[in-house]
Amino acid sequence: xxxxxxxxxxxxxxxxxxLCKRRITIPRFSIGIxxxxxxxxxxxxxxxxxxxxxxxxxxxxxxxxxxxxxxMFCGTGDVSRSxxxxxxxxxxxxxxxxxxxxxxxxxxxxxxxxxLAPLARTVLDIGGQDSxxxxxxxxxxxxxxxxxxxxxxxxxxxxxxxxxxxxxxxGDFGAVDPWGEFQPISSMCAVFAETEVVGHLARGVxxxxxxxxxxxxxxxxxxxxxxxxxxxxxxxxSGGVSRxxxxxxxxxxxxxxxxxxxxRSQFAxxxxxxxxxxxxxxxxxxxx
Amino acid sequence: METILEIVQxxxxxxxxxxxxxxxxxxxxxxxxxxxxTYMPWELVDAxxxxxxxxxxxxxxxxxxxxxxLPRNLCPLIKASxxxxxxxxxxxxxxxxxxxxxxxxxxxxxxYELMNLMKxxxxxxxxxxxxxxxDFDHLKRExxxxxxxxxxxxxxPVTDEDIRRSIALRNRERMALRAxxxxxxxxxxxxxxxxVHYFTEYMxxxxxxxxxxxxxxxxxRKIRSAWEGGERRGHGGKPRVLVTGCPAGGVVKVMEAxxxxxxxxxxxxxxxxxxxxxxxxxxDRDPMDALAEKYxxxxxxxxxxxxxRMDALKYxxxxxxxxxxxxxxLTACHxxxxxxxxxxxxxxxxxxxxxxxxxxxxxxxxxxxxxxMDAFIEML
Numbered sequence: 001x002x003x004x005x006x007x008x009x010x011x012x013x014x015x016x017x018x019l020c021k022r023r024i025t026i027p028r029f030s031i032g033i034x035x036x037x038x039x040x041x042x043x044x045x046x047x048x049x050x051x052x053x054x055x056x057x058x059x060x061x062x063x064x065x066x067x068x069x070x071x072m073f074c075g076t077g078d079v080s081r082s083x084x085x086x087x088x089x090x091x092x093x094x095x096x097x098x099x100x101x102x103x104x105x106x107x108x109x110x111x112x113x114x115x116l117a118p119l120a121r122t123v124l125d126i127g128g129q130d131s132x133x134x135x136x137x138x139x140x141x142x143x144x145x146x147x148x149x150x151x152x153x154x155x156x157x158x159x160x161x162x163x164x165x166x167x168x169x170x171g172d173f174g175a176v177d178p179w180g181e182f183q184p185i186s187s188m189c190a191v192f193a194e195t196e197v198v199g200h201l202a203r204g205v206x207x208x209x210x211x212x213x214x215x216x217x218x219x220x221x222x223x224x225x226x227x228x229x230x231x232x233x234x235x236x237x238s239g240g241v242s243r244x245x246x247x248x249x250x251x252x253x254x255x256x257x258x259x260x261x262x263x264r265s266q267f268a269x270x271x272x273x274x275x276x277x278x279x280x281x282x283x284x285x286x287x288x
Numbered sequence: 289m290e291t292i293l294e295i296v297q298x299x300x301x302x303x304x305x306x307x308x309x310x311x312x313x314x315x316x317x318x319x320x321x322x323x324x325x326t327y328m329p330w331e332l333v334d335a336x337x338x339x340x341x342x343x344x345x346x347x348x349x350x351x352x353x354x355x356x357x358l359p360r361n362l363c364p365l366i367k368a369s370x371x372x373x374x375x376x377x378x379x380x381x382x383x384x385x386x387x388x389x390x391x392x393x394x395x396x397x398x399x400y401e402l403m404n405l406m407k408x409x410x411x412x413x414x415x416x417x418x419x420x421x422x423d424f425d426h427l428k429r430e431x432x433x434x435x436x437x438x439x440x441x442x443x444x445p446v447t448d449e450d451i452r453r454s455i456a457l458r459n460r461e462r463m464a465l466r467a468x469x470x471x472x473x474x475x476x477x478x479x480x481x482x483x484v485h486y487f488t489e490y491m492x493x494x495x496x497x498x499x500x501x502x503x504x505x506x507x508x509r510k511i512r513s514a515w516e517g518g519e520r521r522g523h524g525g526k527p528r529v530l531v532t533g534c535p536a537g538g539v540v541k542v543m544e545a546x547x548x549x550x551x552x553x554x555x556x557x558x559x560x561x562x563x564x565x566x567x568x569x570x571x572d573r574d575p576m577d578a579l580a581e582k583y584x585x586x587x588x589x590x591x592x593x594x595x596x597r598m599d600a601l602k603y604x605x606x607x608x609x610x611x612x613x614x615x616x617x618l619t620a621c622h623x624x625x626x627x628x629x630x631x632x633x634x635x636x637x638x639x640x641x642x643x644x645x646x647x648x649x650x651x652x653x654x655x656x657x658x659x660x661m662d663a664f665i666e667m668l
Binding site: 147 | 641642655656659660662663666667
C-alpha cells in the first residue's frame with residue numbers, strides 16, 4: 001500500500017518535471033473562431049496560420065463550433081488544451097461556452113485585416129447576413145464603424161437567393177464579367193429583388209445583364225456606406241462575399257479606389273480573434 | 289453599508305405608484321391634464337390646481353392596435369401613444385380630463401387630430417424657430433392661450449402669484465434632479481445610468497411634488513454622504529457614455545445593452561433627461577415671459593436651426609466627461625435622423641466617439657444592439 005502511494009507521488013513529480021522541461025520547447029498556440037450566420041471559420045495560430053477550417057454553420061452554431069474547435073485542437077499535438085486560449089467572435093460567439101474570451105466581430109475584423117494587409121485603413125465586410133464598414137486608425141485601432149444588420153439586403157444570403165432564381169452556381173455568379181450591358185435593379189430587399197428579377201426574365205432580358213445589374217447595385221450601396229463613414233484608402237474587402245472578383249472590381253470603381261483583398265479574407269475575423277488570444281497570453285506572461 | 293443599493297431598491301419598488309395615485313386624485317375631484325411633451329408648461333397646469341400626468345408612450349404592445357388607424361412607417365412613440373389611448377390601456381389617459389398637446393413633429397401633430405375624437409385635445413402651436421423676438425412673442429401668446437384654457441377647466445382665474453409659486457416649486461424639483469445627475473459626474477459614480485433613469489421615472493410619476501421633492505433631496509444627500517464615506521459600487525474605470533437623441537424611455541434596452549457591455553451611462557441629454565429639466569425658469573421676470581423664454585430654449589430637433597442642442601451637448605459631454613456619445617433614433621423620426629449628421633460631426637470634433645443606433649420598441653434587435661454596444665465599448 002505505502003509503496004504504491006510513494007510510487008504514485010514519485011511518478012506524479014516526474015511527470016511534472018517532464019512537463020516543465022517540455023514547456024520551454026513546446027510550441028505556443030491560440031485559436032480564433034468566428035461563428036457567422038452561414039459559416040464557422042476557425043484559425044489555429046502559432047505566430048502564423050498553422051491551420052484554418054471553414055464549416056457551414058447549419059442549424060446549430062454550437063455543434064458546428066465544437067466541430068471546428070476539435071479540428072483545430074488536432075493540430076496542437078501534445079500541447080495541453082487548457083493552455084491554448086480560445087477567442088470567439090461573430091454573431092454566435094456566445095454559443096462557444098469553452099471560449100476564454102468573446103470579442104465582437106468589429107474588433108476582430110480590424111485586427112485580422114491589420115495582420116492580412118497592414119496598410120489597410122478601411123474595411124468593408126460583407127458576410128452572410130450583414131455588412132459592415134470599419135474605419136481604422138493608423139495604429140490599426142477601430143476609429144468608427146457602421147453596420148447594416150436589419151435585413152439581408154446586398155449580403156451573401158441575398159446573392160445566394162438571386163443565384164438560385166437565376167440558376168447560377170454561386171461561384172460563377174460572382175465571377176460574371178462585370179463590364180458590359182446591365183439591367184439596373186432598383187430593389188435591394190431580397191424579396192422585392194426576386195420579384196423584379198423574375199419580371200426581367202419574363203421580358204426576355206438575358207441572365208448576365210441581370211447579374212451585372214445586381215452586382216452593380218450592391219457595389220453602389222457599399223460605396224454609399226463607405227462614403228458615409230468617411231472612407232480612407234486603401235480599402236480592404238473581407239467576408240464571404242469578397243470571394244466574388246467581379247463585385248470587388250465594381251466596388252473599386254464605385255468607391256474610386258483600389259481594393260485590397262486576400263484569399264484568406266473570409267478568415268479575417270477568426271484571425272483577429274486568434275491574434276487577440278495570442279497577445280493576451282503574451283501580456284499575461286503565461287507562456288515561457 | 290449598502291445605503292445606496294437600498295435606496296435604489298426602494299425606487300425600483302415604487303415605479304408603479306402612479307396609477308393608484310392618479311385614480312385617487314381623480315376620485316377626489318382633482319383635474320387631470322394628460323401631457324406628452326417637454327414643451328408642455330408644467331407650471332401653468334400646476335398653477336391651475338390640476339395634475340399634469342405624462343401619458344403612456346413607451347410600450348410596443350399597443351402598436352398593432354394603433355396601426356389600424358395610423359401608417360406603419362411612423363415613429364413608435366406616436367403609435368404607442370395613440371394605441372394606448374385607443375385601447376384604453378393607459379391609466380393616465382383613462383383618468384385625464386383633457387390632453388394638452390403640442391405641434392412638434394408632423395406625425396404627432398396629425399395624430400393629435402385623431403386623438404381629439406377620444407378626449408378633448410388642446411394643441412399648443414410651437415414655433416419652429418427660437419432665436420427671433422417674434423418666436424418669443426409667438427410662444428408667449430400660445431402659453432397665454434393655455435393659461436386661459438386651464439382657467440376654464442379650473443373654473444377660477446390663474447393668477448401671476450399662482451404661476452410664480454409653481455415656477456419656484458418646479459425649479460426646486462429641477463435643482464434636486466440636477467443634484468442627482470451631478471452624482472454621475474464623479475469618478476466611480478454612486479449610481480449606474482439605468483438607476484439614474486429609474487430615479488427620473490420615479491419623479492415623473494409621483495405627482496405630489498410637495499412631498500416628492502424633499503424626498504428626492506434627502507435621498508441625494510444620503511447617497512452623497514454614503515459615497516463620501518467610501519461606499520463604492522464598482523463603476524470606476526468604466527467607459528463613460530452620454531446618451532442623446534429621441535426620448536429613451538421606451539428603449540431602455542439600449543441602456544441595458546450599453547451597461548451590460550461594461551459602459552456607464554453618465555448623462556441623458558434626451559427629453560425626460562436633461563434636455564428641459566436641467567435649465568431653470570427665471571424667477572425674477574414676469575412669469576409668462578420667463579416661461580416663454582425657458583421653453584423656447586429647449587433644444588428639440590423640430591427647431592430650425594437647433595443651436596441649443598449642440599451647445600448643450602458640448603457642455604454636457606464636457607461636464608460629465610463622456611468618452612463616447614450614443615445617439616438613439618426611433619425608427620421614422622425624421623428630425624432627429626437628419627440632425628444626427630451634425631451631432632456626429634460635433635461629437636467627433638470634441639475628440640469623442642459617436643455611435644448611432646436606430647431602433648424601435650420591439651425586442652427583435654436585442655442581439656444586434658448588444659453586438660453594436662460591445663463593439664462600441666471595445667473601441668473606447
